[in-house]
Amino acid sequence: MILSKKNNILITGCAGFIGFHVTKKLLEENYSCVGIDNINNYYDQKLKKERLKVLKTYDNFIFKKVDISKKNDFNKLKNKLFSIVINLAAQAGVRYAFEKPHSYINSNIIGFLNLMNFMKNNKIKKLIFASTSSIYGDIKTYPWSEKLNVNTPLTIYSSSKIFNENLAYSYSKYYGIQSLGLRFFTVYGEYGRPDMSIYKFTKNILENKEIVIFNKGDHTRDFTHVDIIKDIFSNLISTKKWKEIFKNKNFEIINIAGGSKVKLLKLVKLIEKFCGKKAKKKFVGLQLGDIKQTEASLTKLKKYKLSRKKITIDQGIKRFVLWYKKYAKF
Ligand SMILES: NC(=O)c1ccc[n+]([C@@H]2O[C@H](COP(=O)([O-])OP(=O)(O)OC[C@H]3O[C@@H](n4cnc5c(N)ncnc54)[C@H](O)[C@@H]3O)[C@@H](O)[C@H]2O)c1
Numbered sequence: 001m002i003l004s005k006k007n008n009i010l011i012t013g014c015a016g017f018i019g020f021h022v023t024k025k026l027l028e029e030n031y032s033c034v035g036i037d038n039i040n041n042y043y044d045q046k047l048k049k050e051r052l053k054v055l056k057t058y059d060n061f062i063f064k065k066v067d068i069s070k071k072n073d074f075n076k077l078k079n080k081l082f083s084i085v086i087n088l089a090a091q092a093g094v095r096y097a098f099e100k101p102h103s104y105i106n107s108n109i110i111g112f113l114n115l116m117n118f119m120k121n122n123k124i125k126k127l128i129f130a131s132t133s134s135i136y137g138d139i140k141t142y143p144w145s146e147k148l149n150v151n152t153p154l155t156i157y158s159s160s161k162i163f164n165e166n167l168a169y170s171y172s173k174y175y176g177i178q179s180l181g182l183r184f185f186t187v188y189g190e191y192g193r194p195d196m197s198i199y200k201f202t203k204n205i206l207e208n209k210e211i212v213i214f215n216k217g218d219h220t221r222d223f224t225h226v227d228i229i230k231d232i233f234s235n236l237i238s239t240k241k242w243k244e245i246f247k248n249k250n251f252e253i254i255n256i257a258g259g260s261k262v263k264l265l266k267l268v269k270l271i272e273k274f275c276g277k278k279a280k281k282k283f284v285g286l287q288l289g290d291i292k293q294t295e296a297s298l299t300k301l302k303k304y305k306l307s308r309k310k311i312t313i314d315q316g317i318k319r320f321v322l323w324y325k326k327y328a329k330f
Contacts, residue, residue: 013089068111189226257296
């Protein structure tokens with residue numbers, strides 16, 4: 001256990017997909033959580049508000065509308081003491097980087113710097129932050145290991161996440177902030193993101209609309225069910241794992257993946273099966289910034305024994321489609 005249940009955990013991006021699940025899990029375990037989010041309109045704000053509605057049913061939850069890219073917004077947190085910060089706020093998405101590059105700079109670079117300065121000024125010494133599999137770009141050495149040199153990002157999104165890792169490293173050196181970067185590989189699950197393929201495919205299949213399949217469906221992804229992520233956060237905070245990880249160092253990076261590599265066409269088939277409908281498929285070429293294959297090395301994740309959960313892609317997709325049908329009233 002790395003903190004008393006009375007101490008606050010600060011979670012950024014709590015109204016987002018992963019932030020929601022992680023916050024809910026920690027609230028269920030009776031931690032006091034302060035969640036912040038700017039509820040931006042990158043995707044349907046209704047879904048973010050639905051998630052927040054669930055979180056607000058817990059007595060141990062406080063929400064503050066904070067934009068981490070605005071330094072003065074942090075004044076809204078000034079009377080609180082935090083033992084750990086979990087940073088899940090970011091401008092996510094790979095393709096949007098070509099439309100709105102500045103939003104990555106604002107949230108992921110300026111916002112991350114503001115957050116780290118907030119930690120420094122308030123002497124908060126523990127940070128878990130989201131990184132991404134995208135930083136491996138199109139490196140062809142599989143599986144992708146944390147040891148690989150990642151300096152060939154394909155998008156601003158990936159560059160901004162490399163910056164996060166580098167800045168967290170510098171602050172861990174200068175200010176002794178123990179920082180753990182988690183490189184998430186395609187996370188999916190209930191309350192998932194509308195801009196991601198599982199959500200888009202399910203929605204369009206159920207609405208009898210065409211689905212667009214990039215690279216003729218030949219992409220492979222190492223999918224991660226969000227339950228695995230919840231489990232990892234719970235273990236990191238409630239067990240001795242933290243001390244084990246930071247025994248001789250102040251900085252660590254770990255790949256987080258479910259280990260189920262799935263081709264895009266197989267994914268479509270599964271979604272069709274659970275929707276009970278065939279998709280109208282439109283095949284198109286590779287898109288700008290797209291990565292054909294992701295595959296994580298899980299050596300470190302296994303070494304630290306952070307999660308024993310196994311969720312097959314069949315189980316995960318079934319759960320997602322059932323959730324979506326209820327959410328969208330199908
Ligand atoms: N979902 C995935 O497959 C995946 C994969 C790799 C990495 N990640 C990373 O995990 C984290 C969470 O991703 P997600 O899928 O939950 O995304 P999400 O977009 O659902 O959640 C991000 C949340 O952060 C908020 N936010 C954005 N900019 C902000 C700002 N300036 N101030 C305050 N709040 C802000 C958004 O409103 C949103 O609610 C992100 O850092 C993302 O880059 C996600």
